[in-house]
Amino acid sequence: MLTTEPSVHSALPLASIRSQFPSLSQTVNGYPAVFLDGPGGTQVPQRVIDAIVDYLRRNNANTGGAYATSRRTDAMIAEARAAMADFLHCGVDEVMFGANMTSLTFAMSRAIGRELKPGDEILVTRLDHDANVSPWITMAEDRGVSVRWAEMHDEDCTLDMADLASKINRNTRLVAVGYASNAVGTINPVEEIVRLAHAAGALAYIDAVHYAPHGLIDVAAIDCDFLVCSTYKFFGPHMGVLYGKREHLERFRPYKVRPNTNAIPNCWESGTLNHECIAGITACVDYVADLGRHMIGLCAHRRLPHSQPAWSEVERRLSKPGSPEISRRAAIEAAYAAIREHERALIERMISGLKKIPALTIYGITDPARWERRCGTFAVRIENHTPFDLATKLGERGLFTWDGNYYALNLTEHLDVEKTGGFLRIGLVHYNTGQEVDRFLYALQEIAGNG
Numbered sequence: 001m002l003t004t005e006p007s008v009h010s011a012l013p014l015a016s017i018r019s020q021f022p023s024l025s026q027t028v029n030g031y032p033a034v035f036l037d038g039p040g041g042t043q044v045p046q047r048v049i050d051a052i053v054d055y056l057r058r059n060n061a062n063t064g065g066a067y068a069t070s071r072r073t074d075a076m077i078a079e080a081r082a083a084m085a086d087f088l089h090c091g092v093d094e095v096m097f098g099a100n101m102t103s104l105t106f107a108m109s110r111a112i113g114r115e116l117k118p119g120d121e122i123l124v125t126r127l128d129h130d131a132n133v134s135p136w137i138t139m140a141e142d143r144g145v146s147v148r149w150a151e152m153h154d155e156d157c158t159l160d161m162a163d164l165a166s167k168i169n170r171n172t173r174l175v176a177v178g179y180a181s182n183a184v185g186t187i188n189p190v191e192e193i194v195r196l197a198h199a200a201g202a203l204a205y206i207d208a209v210h211y212a213p214h215g216l217i218d219v220a221a222i223d224c225d226f227l228v229c230s231t232y233k234f235f236g237p238h239m240g241v242l243y244g245k246r247e248h249l250e251r252f253r254p255y256k257v258r259p260n261t262n263a264i265p266n267c268w269e270s271g272t273l274n275h276e277c278i279a280g281i282t283a284c285v286d287y288v289a290d291l292g293r294h295m296i297g298l299c300a301h302r303r304l305p306h307s308q309p310a311w312s313e314v315e316r317r318l319s320k321p322g323s324p325e326i327s328r329r330a331a332i333e334a335a336y337a338a339i340r341e342h343e344r345a346l347i348e349r350m351i352s353g354l355k356k357i358p359a360l361t362i363y364g365i366t367d368p369a370r371w372e373r374r375c376g377t378f379a380v381r382i383e384n385h386t387p388f389d390l391a392t393k394l395g396e397r398g399l400f401t402w403d404g405n406y407y408a409l410n411l412t413e414h415l416d417v418e419k420t421g422g423f424l425r426i427g428l429v430h431y432n433t434g435q436e437v438d439r440f441l442y443a444l445q446e447i448a449g450n451g
């Protein structure tokens, strides 16, 4: 039944994309592996692996030394900062590296908390990953600050914007919100939330960890004060990256050791960083940019379906007389236009297939008219099956999904699924194919039928 529908048409060069990711060709129990675990961490292209190995082989040193490998390490970190500045659309001195998003957020929450006092309020949301909740709550406990919660609409797992707006007032000092939910795939209206926060004089701290593989991030356009992401979720190594507006990085005081510089952004980075992984960050941003350049090339040669609205901006750019060389930022923009189109087709196929499986509940947006408010991350439950049981059986067939709460604990508790194993989570990214979606749906239907 599931395979009789038209396959997913994609402008992305999927064969060439997939050939760049060595891990995608693995098998499990004789089945080709299908990586539907992107929300827990994506696979990496060979160039990221090469950059990490090359750093360790040729440049391995600490920073700031008066000799070749140390100087090359300094240059490599500067390159990675420039790559992330292009990725996020900010200045190079507004990019900080750290172990992961959680540690960066704990550190920043402590620095911001130094300036807060009893009577001040912060706002967190029910939909967020706990890494954008607990750092703020524990800081609030330390400083005697009140915590307010923005609630969600249970029926489609979107933020209740009226509730959120009603909880921002002149005492609000910070609004912490996710760009996209790592559990149910909802994309939040972050521009509007930043505007509401700023109108009350509050800071906006955006967790873009889950959004980064799916959509273009533009901190200049969003106008957020801080935004954090993790490169291992968008085809890079296990690292966290924090953007902070220059004025805030200069004003707030980091917890730091005395010999470290007072200059931004380094004063916000603690100890010796993971240099080999930082080398991999430039490679992962360049992977995305090269995908964009390829798509721009197709567009220039009129080999893309022109009905796709996402391409009009790319076409406009190309048609400008004397159009300058495509910058890395422009290439990243083009890559995400193509990624969004491809993922949208996969979302469509996944949801229409999931809806046909008896006794299956999808948590999150299922209305095709609202696809722009979701990414390809699906939380489901099937009657008489625990999520762990489903994930285990799927895993035996080489289909990698996740089960549980994936640290979106406030959400699973609120929807009362925490005690019974949370959700089965299926995550699609741009290297997934329509055939993989079909294989997954077929297996899930069979496993569900045998419950």
Ligand SMILES: Cc1ncc(COP(=O)(O)O)c(C=O)c1O
Pocket (backbone or CB within 6 Å): 039, 040, 099, 100, 101, 102, 103, 129, 131, 132, 178, 180, 181, 182, 207, 208, 209, 210, 229, 230, 239, 240
């Ligand atoms: C939405 C979201 N925020 C934050 C995190 C935490 O990121 P990290 O592992 O880099 O600390 C995750 C990790 O899964 C996530 O999905």
